[in-house]
Amino acid sequence: MMLTIVMLGLLAAGGLAWYFESVKAQSARWISLFSVLGLATFFAVSIISSGSDYSQLNVLVRVPWISAFNIEYALAIDYLSIILMSLTFFLALICILVSWQEIQTKAGFYYFNLLAAIAGIIGVFCAVDLFLFFFFWEVMLLPMTAIIAIWGHEKRHFAAIKFFIFTQVSSLLMLVAIIAMAYLHYDQTGLISFFYQDWLLLDIPLDMARYLMFGFFIAFAVKLPSVPVHSWLPDAHTQAPTAGSVLLAGVLLKTGAYGLIRFVIFLFPEASQEFAPIAMTLGVVSILYGAKMAFAQQDSKRLVAYSSISHMGFVMLALFAFNTLAYQGAVITLVAHGISSAALFALAGMIYNRIHSRNLKDMGGFWHSAPRMGGFALAFAGAAFGLPGLANFVGEFLSLAGAFQIAPVFVIFAAFGLIGSAIYGMMLFQTSFQGPPTTVVNDLSSRELLIVGSLFILLVFFGLYPNAVLQYVQGVQL
Amino acid sequence: MITNMMIQSILPQLIIAFGLVLSMLLIAWQRSQRMIQFLTLIIFIIALVANVPIFTIDAIQVTSLLKVDSYSAFTFMLIGLSGVVVTLLSGKYLRTQTEVHDEYYLLLQLVILGASILVVSDHFASLFLGFELLSIALVGLVGYIREDKYSVETGFKYLILSATASSFMLLGIAFIYSQTGDLSFVYHTGLVSGDLPQASVVLLVGSLLFFIGIAFKLSLVPFHFWTPDVYQGSSTPVTMILATISKVAMFTVLMKYWFSWLSYSEAGLFDHDIFMKLLSIIAMLSMVFGNSLALMQTNIKRLLGYSSIAHMGYILIILMVTSSQSINFAWQSALFYLAAYVLASLSIFTVLIVYSSQNSLAINKSSSTDDDITISDWNGLFWRNKTLACLVILSVLSLAGIPLTMGFIGKFYLLTVATQGELWWLIGALIIGSGIGLFYYLRIIFALFNTETSESSVSENNWKIELPVTNHLFIVVLAVVGLFFGIFPDMVTRLIGSL
Numbered sequence: 001m002m003l004t005i006v007m008l009g010l011l012a013a014g015g016l017a018w019y020f021e022s023v024k025a026q027s028a029r030w031i032s033l034f035s036v037l038g039l040a041t042f043f044a045v046s047i048i049s050s051g052s053d054y055s056q057l058n059v060l061v062r063v064p065w066i067s068a069f070n071i072e073y074a075l076a077i078d079y080l081s082i083i084l085m086s087l088t089f090f091l092a093l094i095c096i097l098v099s100w101q102e103i104q105t106k107a108g109f110y111y112f113n114l115l116a117a118i119a120g121i122i123g124v125f126c127a128v129d130l131f132l133f134f135f136f137w138e139v140m141l142l143p144m145t146a147i148i149a150i151w152g153h154e155k156r157h158f159a160a161i162k163f164f165i166f167t168q169v170s171s172l173l174m175l176v177a178i179i180a181m182a183y184l185h186y187d188q189t190g191l192i193s194f195f196y197q198d199w200l201l202l203d204i205p206l207d208m209a210r211y212l213m214f215g216f217f218i219a220f221a222v223k224l225p226s227v228p229v230h231s232w233l234p235d236a237h238t239q240a241p242t243a244g245s246v247l248l249a250g251v252l253l254k255t256g257a258y259g260l261i262r263f264v265i266f267l268f269p270e271a272s273q274e275f276a277p278i279a280m281t282l283g284v285v286s287i288l289y290g291a292k293m294a295f296a297q298q299d300s301k302r303l304v305a306y307s308s309i310s311h312m313g314f315v316m317l318a319l320f321a322f323n324t325l326a327y328q329g330a331v332i333t334l335v336a337h338g339i340s341s342a343a344l345f346a347l348a349g350m351i352y353n354r355i356h357s358r359n360l361k362d363m364g365g366f367w368h369s370a371p372r373m374g375g376f377a378l379a380f381a382g383a384a385f386g387l388p389g390l391a392n393f394v395g396e397f398l399s400l401a402g403a404f405q406i407a408p409v410f411v412i413f414a415a416f417g418l419i420g421s422a423i424y425g426m427m428l429f430q431t432s433f434q435g436p437p438t439t440v441v442n443d444l445s446s447r448e449l450l451i452v453g454s455l456f457i458l459l460v461f462f463g464l465y466p467n468a469v470l471q472y473v474q475g476v477q478l
Numbered sequence: 479m480i481t482n483m484m485i486q487s488i489l490p491q492l493i494i495a496f497g498l499v500l501s502m503l504l505i506a507w508q509r510s511q512r513m514i515q516f517l518t519l520i521i522f523i524i525a526l527v528a529n530v531p532i533f534t535i536d537a538i539q540v541t542s543l544l545k546v547d548s549y550s551a552f553t554f555m556l557i558g559l560s561g562v563v564v565t566l567l568s569g570k571y572l573r574t575q576t577e578v579h580d581e582y583y584l585l586l587q588l589v590i591l592g593a594s595i596l597v598v599s600d601h602f603a604s605l606f607l608g609f610e611l612l613s614i615a616l617v618g619l620v621g622y623i624r625e626d627k628y629s630v631e632t633g634f635k636y637l638i639l640s641a642t643a644s645s646f647m648l649l650g651i652a653f654i655y656s657q658t659g660d661l662s663f664v665y666h667t668g669l670v671s672g673d674l675p676q677a678s679v680v681l682l683v684g685s686l687l688f689f690i691g692i693a694f695k696l697s698l699v700p701f702h703f704w705t706p707d708v709y710q711g712s713s714t715p716v717t718m719i720l721a722t723i724s725k726v727a728m729f730t731v732l733m734k735y736w737f738s739w740l741s742y743s744e745a746g747l748f749d750h751d752i753f754m755k756l757l758s759i760i761a762m763l764s765m766v767f768g769n770s771l772a773l774m775q776t777n778i779k780r781l782l783g784y785s786s787i788a789h790m791g792y793i794l795i796i797l798m799v800t801s802s803q804s805i806n807f808a809w810q811s812a813l814f815y816l817a818a819y820v821l822a823s824l825s826i827f828t829v830l831i832v833y834s835s836q837n838s839l840a841i842n843k844s845s846s847t848d849d850d851i852t853i854s855d856w857n858g859l860f861w862r863n864k865t866l867a868c869l870v871i872l873s874v875l876s877l878a879g880i881p882l883t884m885g886f887i888g889k890f891y892l893l894t895v896a897t898q899g900e901l902w903w904l905i906g907a908l909i910i911g912s913g914i915g916l917f918y919y920l921r922i923i924f925a926l927f928n929t930e931t932s933e934s935s936v937s938e939n940n941w942k943i944e945l946p947v948t949n950h951l952f953i954v955v956l957a958v959v960g961l962f963f964g965i966f967p968d969m970v971t972r973l974i975g976s977l
Binding site: 065067068106134135139142145146149157168173175179180183 | 810882887893898909913917966
């Protein structure tokens with residue numbers, strides 16, 4: 001019930017924001033901010049006060065929805081979903097703060113889309129009826145596409161269409177796999193079911209499991225994204241408004257990883273084991289290719305986008321290592337990358353607001369006029385290349401250490417990605433903040449300071465005390 | 479022997495036929511556009527009401543010509559509702575012309591009569607009767623607005639192709655008759671004597687020719703060439719009929735024929751496999767070509783024409799059902815898909831009509847004539863009128879099969895049928911087709927939000943579109959119905975499941 005209230009609340013708040021913006025300008029952002037704050041608090045309080053143990057999936061709601069197919073409105077959460085939902089809420093606040101000044105046209109509709117996308121993402125993290133999961137999976141897509149297509153930069157329509165078509169086509173493959181699973185359940189038990197926990201009990205013949213797993217895998221690999229289905233991501237990230245990029249990189253990519261964990265690895269353990277070498281290869285290729293491409297970019301947001309591909313490669317590698325340590329590393333990486341890439345995109349957005357360019361050639365010497373911004377930029381670049389003491393380091397270290405026990409060769413190659421990330425991270429920082437000053441920019445305003453400051457504090461916190469996350473994912477058996 | 483039950487079950491058809499006579503009397507008495515429109519509306523509504531009890535009765539054979547069952551009742555409901563919408567909107571459309579248009583409504587009633595005979599027909603004779611009633615009345619409607627620059631071309635094109643389709647179909651029926659000696663779908667004579675016809679090439683060719691006749695009307699590839707021209711050339715309410723009533727009736731009769739055929743095919747009526755393969759090739763071609771050809775269209779009606787080709791390709795998947803046990807589920811899937819398709823088409827054509835009638839009021843709009851609405855005309859529609867734009871978005875998403883809409887559930891049904899039948903090639907084509915389709919569907923949606931070009935070209939006072947209250951209400955109702963059934967499809971699935 002609690003999650004339903006949260007999602008409906010987000011939608012309602014979006015509607016209110018849309019309406020009140022036409023009554024009184026600038027009211028939409030306040031409404032969004034306070035409603036997200038309120039709902040996040042409500043979420044936190046009800047999770048803590050419920051006092052239950054979420055190490056297993058706790059089914060919260062289960063009511064019939066479409067009886068012809070025995071489809072249910074079923075929500076369940078465990079620690080993994082709680083961690084990712086908390087990340088979503090936090091980044092939602094960041095998104096609203098980031099959009100504060102940037103979005104001036106059609107602001108009401110913008111906040112409606114933002115909140116609807118967040119509601120959809122929350123739904124993805126808690127749906128355990130696979131039809132419902134697919135429903136949310138698509139529902140979060142629509143407002144996201146709208147955000148890119150309406151408030152994006154110059155090539156926004158192209159980017160939005162590309163984003164939509166990639167996701168939609170791959171998710172249709174997943175839909176076919178979902179239907180096939182439901183009928184497999186029918187063949188074995190005489191009852192159609194889309195319920196996740198029913199599926200876990202199924203005995204899936206391996207030759208069928210291969211195809212079914214592949215259907216799911218493609219959809220999640222596109223979202224993650226992994227080479228060779230990554231090409232939507234640089235365009236979408238570059239063209240989206242800042243908050244769109246933050247949301248995309250921070251949370252949307254995590255839905256892909258979440259799907260891999262919940263619906264690929266746990267549903268099809270044997271088939272995934274068998275598929276692991278290919279998946280790990282894709283992971284390593286993503287790491288190296290992403291780093292190489294990031295280095296070659298002139299566009300600051302594109303650079304960060306490619307670095308996301310590289311970081312998500314670590315997640316793929318770690319997940320398919322089937323090792324508890326690597327799994328923990330993957331979860332930490334998800335959180336850390338969510339925060340650090342959000343921070344980098346937020347910074348890129350702040351620079352764009354000042355000089356109206358994303359081109360690195362137009363930047364340089366900002367340190368002289370904006371030292372505080374420079375300091376944070378250095379810290380976030382450090383996080384991106386895995387500086388010890390920041391959260392990314394813990395994630396990448398655990399992933400590599402865990403995966404090394406299983407596939408040392410892959411890890412040796414993957415480790416080169418760390419060097420690559422140091423190169424592009426420093427390049428990003430040097431070209432924009434060092435060198436002779438080209439333009440005078442304003443330093444961070446207090447709102448911006450709040451954004452980067454809170455992101456930085458979290459990065460340091462998880463870097464120094466990763467147990468805050470790790471204690472919840474320790475007991476996972478793979 | 480005709481019983482009361484039989485009369486009751488064909489009451490909707492009788493009401494429309496009787497209404498036709500009344501309408502002609504009304505014309506003789508007084509020529510008034512308002513009155514005839516009102517009368518037409520009343521007739522359709524009464525027929526729809528008379529249709530309601532048929533949902534619950536068992537299948538009933540009315541002479542050897544007609545067979546009424548709950549499936550045909552459901553499709554009649556779709557046809558009748560489309561008829562109501564078309565009637566309501568035609569008034570809006572015809573008001574912009576000068577004459578009194580009684581004949582238009584007569585033709586419209588004839589179309590509905592033909593369609594309603596088609597959906598209950600159980601015999602080649604009644605099928606042909608319905609088919610011709612529908613086609614000939616449509617020819618009249620397609621070329622109805624004489625002053626229109628396309629009317630002669632469109633009318634002729636449709637006339638010639640309809641005639642060709644009918645002759646193919648007749649030849650096919652003749653071939654089938656030569657082998658079976660029976661014109662009814664279920665081979666009474668063969669059943670009684672236990673003497674089923676032998677499998678033969680003539681029978682296969684006959685079935686193919688018959689199918690081609692219907693494929694013309696469903697505009698399946700490679701019989702689709704007339705579609706975009708006729709869609710674009712006819713007046714929008716008529717395009718609406720082509721897109722909804724004609725397609726629904728044709729597909730229903732095809733299913734009726736096909737599924738009764740299927741029960742005997744196990745007895746080896748003809749080489750089932752070749753026919754199935756041909757069907758799936760046609761389906762795949764329609765999905766891929768329909769969508770690809772729509773990609774570069776700018777005229778919305780043309781685009782919808784091509785997209786309807788693709789949709790008919792999708793729904794052809796239903797016919798691939800091979801076992802007689804899954805026929806019930808195939809019917810349900812087809813009915814749901816048709817309902818979703820009809821609702822989406824009605825919605826988007828309604829917007830087209832309302833928009834163009836609104837546009838012709840604002841005279842200083844020069845970029846397009848009334849009927850030629852291109853995608854760029856809709857630039858920024860969302861900021862000009864939210865209700866119109868929301869309905870467009872909803873129907874386009876429904877056509878594209880995105881969740882929150884009925885179209886998604888329809889596609890879900892189709893995929894379920896295909897997965898059960900293990901038709902992986904068709905699934906592949908469907909996924910590719912939908913992928914291509916998204917491209918042009920999204921183009922429409924993005925245009926609605928586009929603010930760049932339109933704001934400068936339209937003067938400030940024309941920028942916002944103000945709708946009359948009735949139009950507004952009508953559009954809101956369509957949108958709410960679409961959204962409601964999209965989120966809670968259970969009401970429709972239960973109704974269909976109970977048929």
